[in-house]
Amino acid sequence: MTNLSGLQASRPPEAVYIHIPFCTNKCFYCDFNSYVLKDQPVMDYLRALEQEMELTVRDNPPGVIRSIFVGGGTPTVLKPEEMEYFLKTVRTYFPNWAEDIEFSMEANPGTTDPDKLAVMKAGGVNRVSFGVQAFQNELLSGIGRIHNTDDVYRSLDNARAAGLTNLSIDLMFGLPNQTVDMLGESIKRALALGLPHYSIYSLKVEENTLFHTLFNKNQLPLPTEEDELAMYLLLMSSMEEAGYGQYEISNFAKPGMESRHNITYWRNQDYYGLGAGAHGYARRMRHINVKGVSPYIEATKNGLPRLNAYPVTQEEAMEDFMMVGLRMREGVTGEAFRKQFGRQLEDVFGRPLQKMLSAGLLEHEGGNYRLSRQGILFGNDVFGEFVGVLTEI
The missing domain is CATH 3.20.20.70 (Aldolase class I)
Structure with missing residues (x-):
């Protein structure tokens, strides 16, 4: 990893x-x-x-x-x-x-x-x-x-x-x-x-x-x-x-x-997450804050009110990129993937991409992969194809 x-x-x-x-x-x-x-x-x-x-x-x-x-x-x-x-x-x-x-x-x-x-x-x-x-x-x-x-x-x-x-x-x-x-x-x-x-x-x-x-x-x-x-x-x-x-x-x-x-x-980009129970993502670290109102108030007296914070590996970040990016109708581009990870999209996710293209749930045009009209109705099935793929290789 x-x-x-x-x-x-x-x-x-x-x-x-x-x-x-x-x-x-x-x-x-x-x-x-x-x-x-x-x-x-x-x-x-x-x-x-x-x-x-x-x-x-x-x-x-x-x-x-x-x-x-x-x-x-x-x-x-x-x-x-x-x-x-x-x-x-x-x-x-x-x-x-x-x-x-x-x-x-x-x-x-x-x-x-x-x-x-x-x-x-x-x-x-x-x-x-x-x-x-x-x-x-x-x-x-x-x-x-x-x-x-x-x-x-x-x-x-x-x-x-x-x-x-x-x-x-x-x-x-x-x-x-x-x-x-x-x-x-x-x-x-x-x-x-x-x-x-x-x-x-x-x-x-x-x-x-x-x-x-x-x-x-x-x-x-x-x-x-x-x-x-x-x-x-x-x-x-x-x-x-x-x-x-x-x-x-x-x-x-x-x-x-x-x-x-x-x-x-x-687009799986960084954001600050502030407040009770908030999630944040920055510098390849995700965090979740303490949830309850009073526990959150108490926690801030001693520093950042973290319930959990953990690094996101490149493999996890690439999977997240696909799962959230395909929610958008414009889909994901090989160029954006390469810019973020320094890898070719097809080299990393060739197998699930081909499977979803063959099933008619994804469309591919000019380096861009997006849900087809049928794929919109089965979005969760498509996203699931990219979960855990890289740990299986």
């Missing part, structure tokens, strides 16, 4: 992920590192986050930052004064921003009043991603969301009034009691908003969630596999007809409005 060295490994990350773990409530499907806001030590957490920022940039100074993404949880549950403090610390420790920086923040409808949005805008946020999930109130209550469709429209109007126009919404399909027609209605109402970006995910029943408990008791009325496939096909055709490019398996955008931060992940 060899560790990668060279230019890419020594460049400072150009992307920052920051985790705000607080939520108004816990949704029934959610296994993210999030905690109900009531009685939480929010300012202590934000001060601990500042401490982690200080230690992080001391050890690995930032260059020009091209994207910042604040996720959670629901970052917009912060009060305006808490939000102002938080955004000021971000600017303090990551001061050198690209002129066209993408600064995204996740939000839930109903948590973005005009005062808070004004603070966000003043603090540099220029892109907001709303967790809408569906446009049927009965589906929303059935998955544990506390907003309704009126909140969606009000929140989007508030954001635009604050001068925030780079907006995205998340939708979900495969929800309990959801029909193909219901998804079609949600897509229609979403597209009527004319937003630059949409993310649309299928429900995954994760362990340690209420839905997992119900699923094991056979009490979760999920759509059939046939209906879920029909939902995804409807989604792709509707987005394409409306002029949105499917630039990644679950993401659609108007030309030039793709999520720059998420593309950092899909």
